Amino acid sequence: MRSIFLQVLAVTTINLKSLPQRLWLSLATVIAVGLVVTVLLAFLAMANGFQRTIADSGAEDIAVVLRSGSLSEINSVVLRDQVRLIEDGPGIAKGADGKPQISGELYLTVDGIKRSTRTKASLPLRGLGPQGPALRRGIVITAGRMFNPGSNEIIVGKAMGKEFEGFDLGGTVTFNSTRWTVVGIFAADGSVFESEIWADLPVVQSLFKRAGAVQTVRARLTNPAAIEALRAYSDSDPRLKLDVTSEAAYFAQQASNTSDLIQKLGWPLAIAMAFGSLAGALNTMYSSVAARATEIATLRAIGFGGFSTFVGTLVESLILAAAGGVIGAAATYLVFDGFTASTMGASFSQVVFNFQLSPRLIGQGLLLALVVGLFGGLFPALRAARMPIVAGLYG
């Protein structure tokens, strides 16, 4: 066993020390694998960042009430009478003033211009009541002030302000032929709400002709388990044809749809590229075996076994691929980690998020690199192990 280990170590050392003789070919393989890993990790970091941005937005003790069958806020309608019935529902927490902690909200899209590309995009405008901000975690006005009820004032999430034009504090924007003044910038712990524009609910209802209805109702629950009682209450009252879910579950669903889509694009693309780099790896390793034919045959003549030759060649391939994987992961980290982007969310409005790499994703990238290395080295390694000694010695 020890002898086999020493043989493998010797063959691997010889292979690796001879890499400079095949520098450019080996480098091409490393770069090809690195590109594959970069592409894959960029997509995965995008999906991960998007999912975290949205999924982190939800709380377990906040109920989100939508019209039955609505997949998102944008296509939901909750009537005023239904809002009142929910207020009276079980499990709704009361504030210090004894009033139920509930917020009927309108969710609309308005046009905006993206700073980076100067293209039009749909931005989410949320009309919400005075309790709305308190029903969300970590809402802080970082500049300016809260909008005044009854006025054409908006406050803007800080991610939105960075990505889109016209949302500087004190500036004015026009939605639906009405001018709005930006009076505040708010942070929301990096959640999806930082991609929103907020305004007073009655003003939005009036100017967008949505009086008498909201699209969603948010309510604070006495505890997360109270969601069941509220859902049962809604299901048992024929006037309430509504879906009741926790905010955490709602956002998790919203996030998974889009991030699944991103991943479904990323993996096939990366795998297609992986086949390309696999061809490169095979070429490199076959060339390596051919270039070392005399060395391999000499070692075999001395008494080295075919197994050590096989493993040594395979290890060389794996090391080249791993080097590519590490370079690809490092490149993705340097270029993309924390890179801010925006894309269409489930409600057909822009969600601003950061690409986020994680150790798990880097592990997936390296695994793909090693798979390329394994298959790129397998057949050349078999050739090396099976090469007739005489052919290797005398050509």
Add this chain to the structure above:
Amino acid sequence: MLSPTDPMIDIVDLCKRFTKGKETITIFDGLNLAIPRGDFVAVMGPSGSGKTTLLNLLGGIDRSDAGGIEVAGERLDRLSESELSRWRASHIGFIFQFYNLMPMLTAAQNVELPLLLTRLGRKERRQRVETALGVVGLADRVKHYPKEMSGGQQQRVAIARAIVSDPALLLCDEPTGDLDRATADEVLSILQVLNRDLGKTIVMVTHDPAAAQYAKRSLHLDKGHFIEKELAA
């Protein structure tokens, strides 16, 4: 187990053919040969006469088509590939025309390679490497790479590699074919010492009659058959 009176090499009715396209070339057809232990035999003959093929068969790196080859007490035609590898490691030292050193390894690392197939520890391996390099007069070149040495020195490193695991049989394929006369004589003298003082059996393929003079006897291979000439006293 090889007894002192058994021949080191005993070839009986050896057949070896090569197929080249549709053509079959017969190299040996019923070759017989016995070489006693401690002999130093030069194998000569025209190109294509089968000298190197014979050497490869004796070293267990090529297979015969028929007949028996017994080397150092082992029937090579009955061993599997892995058994042949192990057998080569402990019984055979190869010396090639172009030295076949690993260019990326130092002289010591090259010489150490056969010892990686043994159970020896690092310290013992180092001692053996130093001894082997000392035998060929290169004790001061331990850390030199092949490209830093002359052809003659490289061949001496190759000889050290061949003897480091103390094999009974050295197989030399044109060991001086790439060397000038003076250097060739140095290398051949070392082989002579290994045969005379250390009792190594040596089979050396060569085209060079001067090189053959260093052997105890010379076998001329022609059309698959031997013609023997006694050389040394």
